[in-house]
Amino acid sequence: MVSKKTWNKARSKVIKAGICTMCDKALMSNEGGWIVNANKDYFCESHKANFFSCFDEYLKQLKQWKELNR
Numbered sequence: 036m037v038s039k040k041t042w043n044k045a046r047s048k049v050i051k052a053g054i055c056t057m058c059d060k061a062l063m064s065n066e067g068g069w070i071v072n073a074n075k076d077y078f079c080e081s082h083k084a085n086f087f088s089c090f091d092e093y094l095k096q097l098k099q100w101k102e103l104n105r
């Protein structure tokens with residue numbers, strides 16, 4: 036990764052966007068790699084194919100839960 040020397044981290048507004056519902060990881064506003072669903076739940080999400088993220092795990096569990104609660 037190439038770092039920009041002109042980038043001033045102290046002046047930029049970095050806020051904690053949320054906490055991953057699955058792994059409790061802090062998700063920062065200036066970093067990608069996370070997703071928020073309609074319920075305002077935050078999850079790690081790499082947006083890469085073939086990478087199992089917390090969001091994938093959430094969808095898997097949600098699907099299983101729906102099948103159990105039909």
Ligand SMILES: [Zn+2]
Nearest residue numbers: 055058079089
């Ligand atoms: Zn996570």
